[in-house]
Structures are given as C-alpha cells and as structure tokens.
Amino acid sequence: MKALIISADGFEDSELLVPYYRLKEAGVTVDVASLKKGAISGKHGYAIEANHTLQEIKPGEYDLLVLPGGKAPEAVRAAKAALDIVKAFFLDNKPVAAICHGPQILVSAGVMRGRRATCYKTVAGELRQAGAAYEEREVVVDGNLITSRQPSDLPAFMREIMKKILRKP
Amino acid sequence: MKALIISADGFEDSELLVPYYRLKEAGVTVDVASLKKGAISGKHGYAIEANHTLQEIKPGEYDLLVLPGGKAPEAVRAAKAALDIVKAFFLDNKPVAAICHGPQILVSAGVMRGRRATCYKTVAGELRQAGAAYEEREVVVDGNLITSRQPSDLPAFMREIMKKILRKP
Numbered sequence: 001m002k003a004l005i006i007s008a009d010g011f012e013d014s015e016l017l018v019p020y021y022r023l024k025e026a027g028v029t030v031d032v033a034s035l036k037k038g039a040i041s042g043k044h045g046y047a048i049e050a051n052h053t054l055q056e057i058k059p060g061e062y063d064l065l066v067l068p069g070g071k072a073p074e075a076v077r078a079a080k081a082a083l084d085i086v087k088a089f090f091l092d093n094k095p096v097a098a099i100c101h102g103p104q105i106l107v108s109a110g111v112m113r114g115r116r117a118t119c120y121k122t123v124a125g126e127l128r129q130a131g132a133a134y135e136e137r138e139v140v141v142d143g144n145l146i147t148s149r150q151p152s153d154l155p156a157f158m159r160e161i162m163k164k165i166l167r168k169p
Numbered sequence: 170m171k172a173l174i175i176s177a178d179g180f181e182d183s184e185l186l187v188p189y190y191r192l193k194e195a196g197v198t199v200d201v202a203s204l205k206k207g208a209i210s211g212k213h214g215y216a217i218e219a220n221h222t223l224q225e226i227k228p229g230e231y232d233l234l235v236l237p238g239g240k241a242p243e244a245v246r247a248a249k250a251a252l253d254i255v256k257a258f259f260l261d262n263k264p265v266a267a268i269c270h271g272p273q274i275l276v277s278a279g280v281m282r283g284r285r286a287t288c289y290k291t292v293a294g295e296l297r298q299a300g301a302a303y304e305e306r307e308v309v310v311d312g313n314l315i316t317s318r319q320p321s322d323l324p325a326f327m328r329e330i331m332k333k334i335l336r337k338p
Contacts, residue, residue, distance in 0.1 A: 013182070017187065018186065021324050044182065155194040162194075
C-alpha cells in the first residue's frame with residue numbers, strides 16, 4: 001500500500017508527522033510531494049524531506065492522499081499539478097484525507113460541491129461557498145473524503161483513515 | 170485501557186504527541202503526569218496539559234507507561250515520585266515504553282540491570298553502566314520493556330507498543 005502526502009513550507013507539524021508516522025507504523029509506504037524536492041519546514045520547525053515534486057507524481061500509484069494544514073495549503077492550492085492530483089483521486093474514488101487548512105486545496109480543485117466536510121473554523125466560509133455542507137465535528141467521512149478540523153482531532157482523523165485503507169482489497 | 174505519559178518542560182514534541190494521539194486513536198485513555206499540574210512545553214513549542222502531578226498517580230490504575238525524550242527526562246529522573254511509578258510498573262511486569270532520552274529515567278529507577286534496550290546514542294554509555302545490554306536498533310523489546318532511539322523510530326516504537334497492549338486481556 002502507498003500513501004501520498006502533499007504539503008509545503010509552513011505545514012502544521014503534527015498534522016503532517018502524525019499521519020506520516022502512523023501510516024509507516026502500519027507498513028504503508030509514504031511519499032511526500034511538494035512544489036520542489038528537498039526539505040520542507042513546519043511552523044514548529046520540524047523538517048521533512050519531500051522526495052518528489054508534484055510534477056513527478058503518478059496518482060494511479062497511490063491508495064491514499066493526505067493534505068495536512070498550516071500555511072502550506074495556501075501555496076499548494078496555487079499549483080495546478082496539485083489540483084490535477086486531487087481530481088485524479090476523486091475520479092478514481094480513492095481516499096482523500098484533509099485536515100485544518102488542507103481542505104482549501106480541495107476547494108481550489110473544485111471537488112467540494114454537494115460534499116459533507118469539515119475544516120478549520122476560519123475556512124468554513126469558503127468551504128460553504130464551494131458548495132459543501134460544512135459540519136462542526138472532529139471528523140466527517142463522506143464517501144472517499146475524510147476531513148477534520150485541527151490537531152486535537154488527529155485521533156479521530158487517523159482512525160477513519162486507517163479504517164478506510166485497511167478495508168481495501 | 171489506560172496509559173500514563175510522564176514528561177516535563179522541554180519534551181521532544183513528536184515523541185510525546187505521536188504516542189498521545191496514537192493511543193487515543195485506539196480508544197485508550199491517556200493521562201499526562203508531570204512535576205506540577207498544568208501546561209508543559211515541548212522543544213518545538215507545542216503545549217500539552219499535564220492533568221496530574223506525579224504524586225497523584227496510582228500506578229495500579231494504568232496498563233502502559235510512556236516516557237518521551239527531549240530535555241524532560243533530566244527533570245523527571247530527579248523526582249523520586251517518578252522513579253517509584255517506574256518501579257511499580259516493573260514489579261507488576263506491565264508495559265513500559267521509553268524513547269530517546271526517556272531511558273535515563275529507567276537508569277535512575279535502577280531497573281536496567283540485565284535488560285536489552287536502546288536509547289538516544291549519547292545515552293548509550295549510561296545505559297551500559299547501569300547494567301543493560303545496549304543495542305543499536307530502531308526498537309528493542311525485552312519482556313515488558315520497549316525502547317527506541319529517536320523520532321524516526323516512532324513507527325516501529327508504536328507498532329510494538331500497540332502489539333503489547335492489544336495482546337492484554
């Protein structure tokens with residue numbers, strides 16, 4: 001099994017590191033893609049290696065997409081290659097998990113219409129404007145889409161992610 | 170099921186947060202005990218609430234003890250109440266998991282003689298002096314004792330912790 005995390009400088013450290021380590025615990029191969037290859041830095045100073053550029057990613061090779069929050073989604077949502085990856089996951093109905101500001105990338109990819117979802121409270125407005133039904137809950141699962149609000153939701157977020165990918169054939 | 174994390178200011182953030190969220194994901198109740206009640210701060214600036222003082226802890230109520238690293242173990246190992254908790258876990262043969270500088274607390278509690286274990290590389294000397302057989306591996310399991318070296322070992326560390334506590338009746 002293979003997971004892809006897309007992020008950039010300014011990521012919310014725990015929202016990237018907790019899924020990263022949790023997926024590896026389960027034996028999942030985890031790739032990190034960003035605008036360019038090399039170390040990206042979190043708000044709290046953790047560094048993690050982006051081992052791929054967005055351009056290099058073949059979405060068909062992955063079973064899960066994770067979009068952490070922080071300031072990173074602001075940069076990621078401006079990259080067409082990231083939005084193309086998101087759309088490919090949705091077209092294949094494959095699991096996409098976004099937390100905090102991560103759903104901003106989904107808004108820019110235009111995949112939120114008619115979806116139930118949550119996000120960081122300041123992002124709720126643009127989620128609604130994009131046609132989603134915003135819910136104030138620790139985790140919302142709607143088909144392939146798993147969303148959470150903030151770091152304290154990570155236990156529920158990871159529980160639903162692991163359920164979703166371990167159910168896969 | 171109930172887990173206890175003992176730490177203090179200066180903890181290595183990911184070594185506390187990853188176990189904290191992972192255990193909660195599995196439905197485990199997690200208490201955090203420190204020298205005094207209230208927020209403790211990690212090296213990277215994360216704050217977590219210590220909801221108990223060390224003195225308040227009844228070790229018999231817990232199924233797992235976790236000792237994160239960073240600078241915190243230096244303060245924790247000087248607290249007799251912490252060492253008494255560690256000894257109680259070992260006497261009951263209950264799971265104790267320590268990472269990075271966390272094993273320093275085990276050294277001070279005098280429970281390392283004849284044990285196979287690992288730790289952060291700069292701590293290896295005092296582990297050996299305490300009578301332990303130091304191993305340079307991502308995780309070492311010896312009976313009730315689970316030890317790891319550093320944050321990048323967290324997947325293996327958590328995998329062994331979860332195996333150990335989920336095997337419990």
